[in-house]
Amino acid sequence: MGVQVFTAVTGAAWESELVGALDRADHGVTVVRRCVDVPELLAAAATGTGQAALLSAELRRLDGDAVSRLTAAGVAVVGLVEPGDERAAARLRQLGVQHVLPADAAADVIARALREAVAGTPRENRDVADPRAALPALGIPVEETDRPAGRGRVVAVWGPTGAPGRTTVAVGLADESSRLGVSSLLVDADVYGGVIAQLLGLLDDSPGLAGAARQASAGTLDGAALVRLAWAVRPQLRVLTGLARADRWPELRPRAVSAVLEEARRLAELTVVDCGFNLEDDEELSFDTAAPRRNGATLAVLEDADTVLCVSGADPVSLQRSVRALDHLREALPAVEPVVVVNQVRRGPVPGDAQREIAAALERFAGRQVAFFLPADRRATDAALASGRTLAEVAPGSTLRTALRKLAATLAGVPAPARRRGLARERRAG
Ligand SMILES: Nc1ncnc2c1ncn2[C@@H]1O[C@H](COP(=O)(O)OP(=O)(O)OP(=O)(O)O)[C@@H](O)[C@H]1O
Ligand SMILES: [Mg+2]
Structure with a gap:
């Protein structure tokens, strides 16, 4: 079944096309739920039925707290920004989203980012000791x-x-x-x-x-x-x-x-x-x-x-x-x-x-x-x-x-x- 993914990209023009492309079995990811807002995404994360979330920078009420809660629930986060929107990318990184891609990236690139985000070492295990x-x-x-x-x-x-x-x-x-x-x-x-x-x-x-x-x-x-x-x-x-x-x-x-x-x-x-x-x-x-x-x-x-x-x-x-x-x-x-x-x-x-x-x-x-x-x-x-x-x-x-x-x-x-x-x-x- 691959990596089970929640999406929260509703409203973006590219949503349905992207979700359709992602869902093709050969990418190793499956969209298990399309969430409309942050509360729904957090509720979905709490069910333990997904390992990753794909969200857009425009998602309303997205803040650092929401990203921390997703991470705490064991859900890796990948963010999408409008192509070329560096400010949005910087903002997502500041919120703690480490994987950020332009929304027009190919589905297999996004799928790979989702798999990598899931495989990535959790923060707790980071070797931070210099x-x-x-x-x-x-x-x-x-x-x-x-x-x-x-x-x-x-x-x-x-x-x-x-x-x-x-x-x-x-x-x-x-x-x-x-x-x-x-x-x-x-x-x-x-x-x-x-x-x-x-x-x-x-x-x-x-x-x-x-x-x-x-x-x-x-x-x-x-x-x-x-x-x-x-x-x-x-x-x-x-x-x-x-x-x-x-x-x-x-x-x-x-x-x-x-x-x-x-x-x-x-x-x-x-x-x-x-x-x-x-x-x-x-x-x-x-x-x-x-x-x-x-x-x-x-x-x-x-x-x-x-x-x-x-x-x-x-x-x-x-x-x-x-x-x-x-x-x-x-x-x-x-x-x-x-x-x-x-x-x-x-x-x-x-x-x-x-x-x-x-x-x-x-x-x-x-x-x-x-x-x-x-x-x-x-x-x-x-x-x-x-x-x-x-x-x-x-x-x-x-x-x-x-x-x-x-x-x-x-x-x-x-x-x-x-x-x-x-x-x-x-x-x-x-
Ligand atoms: N080397 C020192 N010699 C004399 N007095 C000291 C010295 N270092 C700290 N003090 C005094 O000890 C008291 C406690 O110091 P300080 O407030 O720095 O401790 P703290 O560990 O930050 O405490 P807290 O738990 O309240 O945060 C203060 O009155 C301070 O002036
Ligand atoms: Mg003190």
Whole structure:
């Protein structure tokens, strides 16, 4: 019987001709249902009687959510656009449709695309781990040689519960990389409520990431729209603020957040994403698999990122949480090789040589090496908190700032400047 296909191309002049041509047995596809709109297509997909959907770009109310739901139902999607309509093709791709063809393509070409889409690896199994993600862990600057132009890096800053300092690290990295002359975008993607706007003294009722995700879902997000939605904090630093209220997490759909990051790569050389801590996949708790999942956005960011930082605290309780979180990450996304950053390192909570003991514990219990240590520096973080400014502004000579600057240089793939040169360059940039 071949691949069973739902079509949703009603209204297009070429519909009946195409469906007739497709249905000829020798193409290896069978049209099992002709749907008139998105709700009917989703209902058909939920029956499990088809493996692919052929839809037209003009289909009303088609958005990223509908495409995600089709994919979640195991239905591969092929899109058709009017010949030469590049905008429609780009929009479909932004919605998550990877196979897009002109509607006047021959039936056997369309049939082949349908078979290939079905055979294609599902997103979950994509090998997204860039082996170079492990390079910073070895203290080796990341080479940019095989990165296509306009394709910036994405660094996800993640870590266990217990406030190990993810946001502090994310803000510090984005700010420092911008001061090193690297165009940077800081994205607050914490699905448990964003605080970056508040930390930087920005209005937190701006649409920010949720607005960008909404536009991505509608297929209308482009570079200009992203620039409008982001705050320009410094010449090289833009900020996409997060959810002002934690209960608005359903606005951060994974597919849409991925599309925002894709656009971010075109806008900035380095995108730093502050992520929520939780990876639990609540799908099993829900009978409706299409129900939104709170941690889906975090998983999408970690999967898409070139580098995933796991920020850990430096006391025994935090280390224990990090061991669990790293285990969880290994289960959820086995291809991701996190770069472990231990923050708030100080004498006291760990006896003896703190760095050595912490490294040994994480190696032994999580099988991970620590790539960077960041010192506890309460005076510096308090000064930043009190003034709504960054460490570079309020505590430029602090140990924490110096360490973050070094980490930023490594992640951005630029040499860490000697202090005086760095300050000179900073003055020029800022
Ligand atoms: N290296 C450090 N030295 C001293 N204080 C720090 C350091 N890093 C973070 N802090 C402080 O610890 C607190 C928690 O940090 P932060 O908000 O960055 O953590 P988080 O992991 O993002 O937490 P949340 O779970 O709330 O998102 C803040 O008050 C911050 O100023
Ligand atoms: Mg935080």
